[in-house]
Amino acid sequence: MGMTITEKILAAHSGKKTVEPGEIIESTIDLALANDITAPLSLKEFEKVEATKVFDPERVVFVLDHFTPNKDIQSAENCKKIREFALEYGIKYCYEGGECGIEHALLPEEGLVVPGDVVIGADSHTCTYGALGAFSTGVGSTDFTYGMVTGKTWFKVPESIKFICYGKWQKWITGKDLILHIIGMIGVDGALYAAMEYEGEAIHSLSIDSRFTIANMAIEAGAKNGIFPVDKRTLAYVKTRGKRPYKVYKSDRNARYREVIEIDAASIGLKVACPSLPSNVKDVKEIKDVDIDQVVIGSCTNGHLEDLKIVAEVLKGKKIARHIRCIIIPATPKIYREAMRRGYFKIFLDGGCIISPPTCGPCLGGHMGVLAKGERAVATTNRNFIGRMGHPESEVYLAGPAVAAASAIKGRISHPDEVT
Amino acid sequence: MILKGRVWKFGDNIDTDIIIPARYLSYTDPEALKVHCMEPLDPQFHTKAMKGDIIVGGYNFGCGSSREHAPIAILALGIPLVIAKSFARIFYRNAFNKGLALLEADILNKVYEGEEIEVDLTTGVIKCKEGEVKAKPIPAFMEKLINDGGLINYLKKKLRGA
Numbered sequence: 001m002g003m004t005i006t007e008k009i010l011a012a013h014s015g016k017k018t019v020e021p022g023e024i025i026e027s028t029i030d031l032a033l034a035n036d037i038t039a040p041l042s043l044k045e046f047e048k049v050e051a052t053k054v055f056d057p058e059r060v061v062f063v064l065d066h067f068t069p070n071k072d073i074q075s076a077e078n079c080k081k082i083r084e085f086a087l088e089y090g091i092k093y094c095y096e097g098g099e100c101g102i103e104h105a106l107l108p109e110e111g112l113v114v115p116g117d118v119v120i121g122a123d124s125h126t127c128t129y130g131a132l133g134a135f136s137t138g139v140g141s142t143d144f145t146y147g148m149v150t151g152k153t154w155f156k157v158p159e160s161i162k163f164i165c166y167g168k169w170q171k172w173i174t175g176k177d178l179i180l181h182i183i184g185m186i187g188v189d190g191a192l193y194a195a196m197e198y199e200g201e202a203i204h205s206l207s208i209d210s211r212f213t214i215a216n217m218a219i220e221a222g223a224k225n226g227i228f229p230v231d232k233r234t235l236a237y238v239k240t241r242g243k244r245p246y247k248v249y250k251s252d253r254n255a256r257y258r259e260v261i262e263i264d265a266a267s268i269g270l271k272v273a274c275p276s277l278p279s280n281v282k283d284v285k286e287i288k289d290v291d292i293d294q295v296v297i298g299s300c301t302n303g304h305l306e307d308l309k310i311v312a313e314v315l316k317g318k319k320i321a322r323h324i325r326c327i328i329i330p331a332t333p334k335i336y337r338e339a340m341r342r343g344y345f346k347i348f349l350d351g352g353c354i355i356s357p358p359t360c361g362p363c364l365g366g367h368m369g370v371l372a373k374g375e376r377a378v379a380t381t382n383r384n385f386i387g388r389m390g391h392p393e394s395e396v397y398l399a400g401p402a403v404a405a406a407s408a409i410k411g412r413i414s415h416p417d418e419v420t
Numbered sequence: 421m422i423l424k425g426r427v428w429k430f431g432d433n434i435d436t437d438i439i440i441p442a443r444y445l446s447y448t449d450p451e452a453l454k455v456h457c458m459e460p461l462d463p464q465f466h467t468k469a470m471k472g473d474i475i476v477g478g479y480n481f482g483c484g485s486s487r488e489h490a491p492i493a494i495l496a497l498g499i500p501l502v503i504a505k506s507f508a509r510i511f512y513r514n515a516f517n518k519g520l521a522l523l524e525a526d527i528l529n530k531v532y533e534g535e536e537i538e539v540d541l542t543t544g545v546i547k548c549k550e551g552e553v554k555a556k557p558i559p560a561f562m563e564k565l566i567n568d569g570g571l572i573n574y575l576k577k578k579l580r581g582a
Contacts, residue, residue, distance in 0.1 A: 024561045037445040041488050044448060049576045067446055074446035124486040124510055140488040140514035146575055154561070188433055189480040193509050222480060222508060277433060364442035364485075383484060385437040392460035 002252025004160040005227055006195040009135040009249050013118045021159040021256070029059075030117040030134075030244075032147040035103055035360075036064040038122035040078045041141035042148070043085055055151030057090040061112060063103035064096040066360045071367035101332025101358045104128035104216060104300035109332055114238055115230045116247035120147050125300050125382065127218045131211035132238065133230035133248065138219060158224045159258040160195040165202035167265040172416050174310070175210030176302060176380065176400035179217040180271035181263070184281025192222035194258060197251065199229060202265035208237045209306035216301045217382050220278040270415060272378075273398035276386045284403050287413045294377040295320075295408040296389070297401060298329025298356070299363045302380035305335050307401040312344040314405035314416050315351045321411030326353040327362060327369045353408070365389045371396075378407045421541045423501055423521075425474040427531045427548075430461070432478035434504075436511065439482065439490040453489050454496035471498030474537060478504060478528050482511025491520040501539060503527060503546065503555065516562055517571050525555035 003011065007019050014025040034042055039062055054060045062082050067075035079096065086094035095106060104125050107113050113129045119136035120126065122144035129136035139153070147153045163182060183190070196218045198211075206214075211228050218226030228234070230248045238246060270284040297303075297311055308330060320326045328348050330336035336358065339345060348355055362369030363381040371377055371390030377397070379389065384396035397413060406414040437460070444456045458465040475494065481504035482490060491514050494502065501521045505528065515522050521541055530550045531537060538547040544555035558566075568574045 024559075037442075038486065038488070040448050041492075045572055048572055049579055051575075051579055072446065078446055078448075122486055124484065126486075138486040138510050140486050140510060140517060142488060142517035142571055143513055146571055149575060149579070156559075156561075188483060189506065189508070192480065192506065219484075219510075222483065224509060364437070364445075366442055366445075370443075383435075383437070385435045385484060387441055387460040388437050 001256060002254035004195065004197060004255040005133065005229065005249045005251045006135055006160055006197065006225060007157060009116055009118060010155060010157055019157045021157050023157045024154060025157060026152055026154050027118055028152055029120050029147050031059050031061060031112060031119045032144055033061045033063065033103060033107065033119065033121035033123065033126060034141070034144050035062070035066050035123055036068060036075065036079050036082060037066045038141045038144065039082045042122060042145045043081060045142050045145040046149070049145070049149065051149045054089050054091070054148050058092045060091055060148050061107065062086055062091060062094040063100065063106060065100055065102050065358065066364070067366050068096065068100065068359055069357065098333060102300045102303055102360055105303055105331035105335065108132060108212070109241065109334055111241035111243040114242045114244055114246035115234060116249055120144065120153055124219045125216050127223065127225050128212050128216040128300060130215035130218065130225050130227040131208060132234055133228055135225055135227065137225045156193070158193055158195045160197050161191055162197045162199060162257045162260045163263060164260065165198065165200040165263045165265050167202055169202060169205070169265045170269065172270055172402040173268060174306065174400045175206055175213035177268050177271045179214045180273050180281045180398065181268050183217065183221050183279050184271070186221055188220060188277055188279045189222040191218065194223050196221065196223045196226040203228065204231050207306050208233055209304035212304060213301050217278070220382060270400065270403050272403060272413060273384055275384050275395040275397065278382070278384060278398060284399070284413065284415050290397070290413040291376065292324065292378050292407055292412060293375040294369060294371065295324060295326040295404050296362050296369055296377060296379040296381060297404050298331060299360065299381040300331065301382040302401055303329055303331030303335065305338055307380060308335065308339045308344050310401040311405040312347045314402055314420060315409065316347050318351055318409050318419065320352045320408040324408050324411055325369065326408040327356055328353050329356040329358060331358055333358065362389055378404050378413060380404050423474070423539045423541060424536060425472040426470065427533060427535050427537055428469065428473055428475050429528060429531065429533045430475060430477045433480045433483055434477050435484035436482060436487050436490045437484055440487065440493045445487060445489055450492050450496035453493040457493040457497055466497060469497045469499060473499050474539070475499055475502045476504070476528055476531055477502060479506050481507050483508035486510045488514045488518060491515040491518040495520050516565065519570060523555035525553050527553050
């Protein structure tokens, strides 16, 4: 019996020839990540175990991206503690200030994650790096501490579900529409504990940015990881960025899958996940007369250059509706700079949008765009749970960049064809 | 170990933004976190929940973020156990790491809010008014981890031995 790409990576990192779904393994890790809301708990545990060093100061990464620029005294204190820890233990990569970006956009861009890696992160969207053919998954602060000290962690080898996508994508469609379609189909626990693996010609035609979006939201289906085959686009991406050697793994033809689901790319329209679950997915055309107060374009899901390009295309020469706050958050300093160089900022500012520094801020109701009671937002983020962006009686509709930009212009949930 | 406690019922997909909203995540002190536990569904939950109470949920309890603040907030209220039809995987690991017991059993429609139930954590047998239900056994690996005093104690011992 053959192995999947996930099984092969886990076998290689646990010193085994083969692994099977359900098996508990101890795996080495190539990188461990934490941020300004998960690292503080982890540093408390680090003190408890009386460790004197981290396993490798070049492979433990802190990204202070959630409540930064610091939203209050407590978050400033947390960042200070992490900064001091990073200095004391010689942590090479501790991103903050002008170097800081949203962690899951920043790490691949900085070349800290490469194909074939095993990565754990104290953040549930760590699964994003599967876009590059790595095994990566979210853990809590305690598991992060164990990984940071030992360079190892335990895993239950997941079963895999394969999604084969064929055909051609319609206009405006990005990775967000595919992943929302899938979560709508299988549910928020449809891939519980499993690996979501992608294959097919339509997958290879997707940009790396779209693949990040799809892998990012694997957790919204309950999955342990999302993973893509490594192809020419992946290698081109890694070639100019990768800081370490990489290894390409490929699923065997006779690998085992819990389920194989085929998807015709042409059948997928622009999608919106309505409150208050990411699985409550509808076609944007089915949604009528939903007025909104705010639009957020950004996050680890959709703050990439591809997203900003689409927003600029929809918004060019137009203004957003007068009562709408449209907050655009380029995910990293490099994306920020490039969007500015390409002239997107002029389009955004002329249109009446706010351009925020890279931060997770509003996605989790932290700061930089929190919702009042009864307010409604369209967001390119990943979760629309009750109270996710603010007041428990506010609502979040999840969409891709084209729908978000069109909705900002119309002041209600809209298809981009209504405004272009 | 036998636990006896009053039941608090919650539904399916109780996410971590409900268990502890993200705006409070700058706190690491359990006492500061517990007063916001389940706030979006019931802002007074922290005044009603008593030491020894038990949370009963449906499918996919603890879905969403990796925040360990979630099991910490529940534990800080004195709630030692959550019983649900299924758990999200990061929450499952975090709960065991923090010492919050979890049992997988479908009892949401078998118990009443406020009913006292008796749970044998070793055998997984849950006694409620409608009768007995047996929870899925805790995976052997997790049981060993618990018997070793949890991941952090295990690591501490390992570092001392080295």
